[in-house]
Amino acid sequence: MEPLVRLRLDVSYDGTDFSGWAAQPTRRTVAGCLQEALAVLVGDLPLGLTVAGRTDAGVHATGQVCHIDLPAAVYEGLRASLVRRLAALMPPDARVKAVTEVPATFDARFSATWRRYEYRVADVPWGPEPLRRRDTLGWVRPLDLDRLRAAAAGLVGEHDFAAYCKRKDNATTVRAITHLDWHRAADGVAIATVQADAFCQAMVRSLVGAMLAVGDGRREPAWPAALLRRTERSSEVTVAPAHGLTLVAVGYPAESEYATRADATRRLRVSPPVAP
Amino acid sequence: MEPLVRLRLDVSYDGTDFSGWAAQPTRRTVAGCLQEALAVLVGDLPLGLTVAGRTDAGVHATGQVCHIDLPAAVYEGLRASLVRRLAALMPPDARVKAVTEVPATFDARFSATWRRYEYRVADVPWGPEPLRRRDTLGWVRPLDLDRLRAAAAGLVGEHDFAAYCKRKDNATTVRAITHLDWHRAADGVAIATVQADAFCQAMVRSLVGAMLAVGDGRREPAWPAALLRRTERSSEVTVAPAHGLTLVAVGYPAESEYATRADATRRLRVSPPVAP
Numbered sequence: 001m002e003p004l005v006r007l008r009l010d011v012s013y014d015g016t017d018f019s020g021w022a023a024q025p026t027r028r029t030v031a032g033c034l035q036e037a038l039a040v041l042v043g044d045l046p047l048g049l050t051v052a053g054r055t056d057a058g059v060h061a062t063g064q065v066c067h068i069d070l071p072a073a074v075y076e077g078l079r080a081s082l083v084r085r086l087a088a089l090m091p092p093d094a095r096v097k098a099v100t101e102v103p104a105t106f107d108a109r110f111s112a113t114w115r116r117y118e119y120r121v122a123d124v125p126w127g128p129e130p131l132r133r134r135d136t137l138g139w140v141r142p143l144d145l146d147r148l149r150a151a152a153a154g155l156v157g158e159h160d161f162a163a164y165c166k167r168k169d170n171a172t173t174v175r176a177i178t179h180l181d182w183h184r185a186a187d188g189v190a191i192a193t194v195q196a197d198a199f200c201q202a203m204v205r206s207l208v209g210a211m212l213a214v215g216d217g218r219r220e221p222a223w224p225a226a227l228l229r230r231t232e233r234s235s236e237v238t239v240a241p242a243h244g245l246t247l248v249a250v251g252y253p254a255e256s257e258y259a260t261r262a263d264a265t266r267r268l269r270v271s272p273p274v275a276p
Numbered sequence: 277m278e279p280l281v282r283l284r285l286d287v288s289y290d291g292t293d294f295s296g297w298a299a300q301p302t303r304r305t306v307a308g309c310l311q312e313a314l315a316v317l318v319g320d321l322p323l324g325l326t327v328a329g330r331t332d333a334g335v336h337a338t339g340q341v342c343h344i345d346l347p348a349a350v351y352e353g354l355r356a357s358l359v360r361r362l363a364a365l366m367p368p369d370a371r372v373k374a375v376t377e378v379p380a381t382f383d384a385r386f387s388a389t390w391r392r393y394e395y396r397v398a399d400v401p402w403g404p405e406p407l408r409r410r411d412t413l414g415w416v417r418p419l420d421l422d423r424l425r426a427a428a429a430g431l432v433g434e435h436d437f438a439a440y441c442k443r444k445d446n447a448t449t450v451r452a453i454t455h456l457d458w459h460r461a462a463d464g465v466a467i468a469t470v471q472a473d474a475f476c477q478a479m480v481r482s483l484v485g486a487m488l489a490v491g492d493g494r495r496e497p498a499w500p501a502a503l504l505r506r507t508e509r510s511s512e513v514t515v516a517p518a519h520g521l522t523l524v525a526v527g528y529p530a531e532s533e534y535a536t537r538a539d540a541t542r543r544l545r546v547s548p549p550v551a552p
Contacts, residue, residue: 012405014409060407062407083401086402087403092406093409095403095405097400098402126362126363126372127363127371128368129288130288130336130369130371131288133368134407135407
């Protein structure tokens with residue numbers, strides 16, 4: 001069998017005009033655009049394209065990570081020019097910022113130890129700054145940063161986020177949020193930063209929706225944490241719109257840990273919770 | 277005659293889909309959109325809309341300033357809700373961020389003492405970050421910040437910028453640049469900041485075009501300043517594209533100086549230079 005080279009691709013996109021990351025037959029998706037561009041360069045090879053965070057329609061990324069496998073001989077001819085050639089082949093709203101050779105034990109999805117997202121909200125009566133309207137939610141009611149932070153503090157830690165997740169069969173909704181906080185940027189935009197080992201679908205947007213209800217005074221700061229006692233998705237939580245959300249970074253362990261981490265993650269995510 | 281109230285409007289826009297500021301019969305312009313929105317609120321009144329910087333097609337603003345005059349009685353009914361109602365009536369790519377009552381001596385154009393612009397350039401092989409591609413120029417050759425700064429330093433001061441201006445009859449091309457420098461933002465984007473009493477048409481984009489030729493090594497750092505000896509527009513200068521440019525702020529003197537400053541500016545701009 002021909003030897004393969006595994007490549008890590010660092011990817012950015014403006015999600016506005018994409019139906020999310022994952023390739024779909026009739027829709028414009030980031031993975032679809034990337035696969036089309038790669039097909040021009042390498043032909044009809046199986047790539048094994050695997051992504052760290054399968055973002056939903058309208059969600060952006062400045063720090064997405066994925067991996068592909070290429071025959072070593074094919075990659076050799078592309079090594080020096082791959083980033084530049086992909087830049088010429090891909091649309092301006094999706095960019096491959098770096099291509100790095102990685103060991104075969106690296107798995108963009110399962111080796112990842114954390115994902116970090118940001119959610120941007122402009123709470124001024126005139127709405128988001130026009131040049132940032134694609135990645136900033138407008139919120140007509142003023143937001144109290146102290147209340148947002150109090151709500152955020154109650155959500156940090158390992159919890160069953162069932163209230164904030166679309167449930168899938170045989171998949172745990174236990175996740176560990178290591179960081180969740182709000183700050184205001186120099187231009188006044190309120191930004192939530194949230195980091196966890198992983199997120200289930202629409203989880204960040206559900207958390208933000210719950211916190212916004214606290215931030216504008218409609219709910220008490222203890223309410224989002226209280227929902228963690230629920231065992232299924234809460235209809236009281238409004239999922240915040242996709243366009244405020246950006247995947248900004250994905251973290252990986254040291255190279256020697258790629259395989260161990262991937263094995264552990266696979267076991268954890270696919271089995272039902274063990275006890276009680 | 278009915279008493280008038282003069283209002284200062286602070287305006288932001290994403291210039292991508294506008295044919296510039298100034299109203300034109302068949303084109304979508306920022307002034308046109310603003311006048312249409314105001315007409316819904318106040319009817320077919322003469323507004324005397326006057327702007328600080330008549331930006332060209334494709335140029336953005338986060339700190340544009342203009343003024344209008346409204347009959348006091350009409351304004352009284354709108355005072356509490358004008359910003360919110362304009363936000364609802366205007367498209368998301370143009371926003372009125374603030375409305376302030378000012379003395380009748382305030383003139384958005386002629387009272388202004390300085391204008392500040394920023395020009396954003398991403399000099400990486402993969403191009404601008406997708407979410408900032410609307411206000412960031414992609415430059416395939418790497419830029420040397422030291423060379424850009426050396427080029428910039430030679431342009432600061434009061435000079436005849438004829439080489440960098442579209443000449444108009446009876447209009448001086450003497451301008452005073454008080455600040456011109458380059459820095460890299462945290463994400464690596466090279467940003468030129470330039471401040472002057474005023475600019476002639478396409479002047480900032482011409483200056484940036486000349487400096488980029490220095491920054492990527494095609495011209496010597498002394499070249500942009502040497503062009504200041506020319507008495508007419510230089511065909512050697514490439515005008516940088518509009519979409520990298522944003523008007524970020526306009527400065528005004530203390531209220532007591534509005535009228536004096538406006539008179540002085542009017543005299544200066546419309547008369548030919550007095551002496552050699």
